[in-house]
Amino acid sequence: METGPNRDPSLVAHAFEKHEKAFREATLPLYGLGPEWRGSRSIGGYEFWESEGTGGNSAGREYGMVHGDGHPDLLLDLPYLRIVTSTTDVLDSPLRSVLESEAEPPAGPEEIERANAGEEWDGPPPGAVQHTADILVDGEPVVFDALTRGPSWVARHGFGDYVITIEAQHFSQAQLSLVRITDLEPYLRGWRERRATLRPRS
């Protein structure tokens, strides 16, 4: 990745605006922890993807809601729980990919090259345990497919029109209760605070 000497603060302001707007206009239901969670909350990334060409076109998107003061690649030792709502096409992707890309520390380039020397993408990675997790969603018990390795774990369940995926580090799996978010403001406020928290010191 290459950059020049110039910096453009207007791009950052635009990105923050775009981030908040995506959540205000979300086209999928957003889920978070209920009022029993007294830690921090924040919107946590919006992403879209699309494929075109031979074999047809497809598209998808996701919205993430962050809970806790941790961060998957900047603050590795603090509790972090991201509840992601996405389109149903993500059910085709291996849960292993979610664990390795969203809930574990980022791999260096040599590690990335090593990982790509293999061809097994659907099974659990070395040291990981595949299991199920009982999680309450809007008060109803739901069985999620889950994968845990060390302090990191992910869980996923399809709900017909959308999928909920949980990405976590240093966060207990016990007694998790997800509720549909009706008031986005605490998450937007939390995002502004989190931005200040995660700034580089320089």
Next chain:
Amino acid sequence: MGRPYARIISLAGVFAAALFAVASGGPAATASTTPATTMVRVPMQVVGFDAKVAAAHGYALRKEANGATELVNVRTGSVVPQNVLGGNCGYSWYFLNKRTAKTWTFNTGFHIDAIKYGAAVDFTWHTHVAGPAGYSKTDNFGGALALRATWQSRNKRFHSYGRRGTYHGVVTSGHAVTVLGAVCYTAHPSATLVH
């Protein structure tokens, strides 16, 4: 992957979580108490090619329209894949992988030196795969990132093969905007896969 022709320099793409300011939030009601650790990574990155070394090994450098420098096998004329490419603000990668007998997948992404340039808040990423008999597949990604040093599509997407033969894929364009206002561009990593 051995690249004897490449001048490989270790850059200070150091990633140290401890260097980020932390303001403590509310009590983490269900947090575990795993002991804290500090991770420091110093990745090796390809930052350029030495034309003389390349020529001595039967390769030549070719400047592409997208600005990328590709390494070409002089005898066969084929482009040599460069899966991981670095630069002054991080590195990006692209790998093509077999998923099943009928499908392929890819692992692409970038890592920003967040200590120096700030973490990413916005990105766009475009890849293309060309294969036998006019096979053509484009994958586009974009969105707002919540201050991430790394973004990756790690074999999450997959597609069906066309005819048997060689598939060549590349990050055609992509950049990330960082919280400090830098724009980091990919150096167009590439890969091949034989079906």
